[in-house]
Amino acid sequence: xxxxxxxxxxxxxxxxxxxxxxxxxxxxxxxxxxxxxxxxxxxxxxxxxxxxxxxxxxxxxxxxxxxxxxxxxxxxxxxxxxxxxxxxxxxxxxxxxxxxxxxxxx
Numbered sequence: 073x074x075x076x077x078x079x080x081x082x083x084x085x086x087x088x089x090x091x092x093x094x095x096x097x098x099x100x101x102x103x104x105x106x107x108x109x110x111x112x113x114x115x116x117x118x119x120x121x122x123x124x125x126x127x128x129x130x131x132x133x134x135x136x137x138x139x140x141x142x143x144x145x146x147x148x149x150x151x152x153x154x155x156x157x158x159x160x161x162x163x164x165x166x167x168x169x170x171x172x173x174x175x176x177x178x
Contacts, residue, residue: 119145134175135175136160136176137174139152139172139173140152140172140173141153142154142156142167143156143170143171144160144168146160157169
């Protein structure tokens with residue numbers, strides 16, 4: 073399960089990689105382009121969560137059930153989603169949503 077969540081996190085980071093029409097990455101998104109080096113603070117996504125930490129990492133254990141994880145970095149219950157992305161999407165026309173992980177009981 074831990075491997076699955078780590079793999080999903082990596083896939084999520086690459087899913088947010090956006091290259092503009094002029095081949096320069098859009099500054100408000102994560103960048104996977106190997107040659108792109110952002111300026112200090114440019115493209116920062118996390119403006120609220122554990123800012124003094126060099127890396128924000130969360131571990132969740134599940135034996136069954138469902139958890140809904142934030143991908144917009146705006147949730148007041150981060151790393152869990154509180155639906156804040158709905159207001160963000162309405163304000164700017166974005167389409168971000170949560171990561172929903174379910175574990176079926178055997």
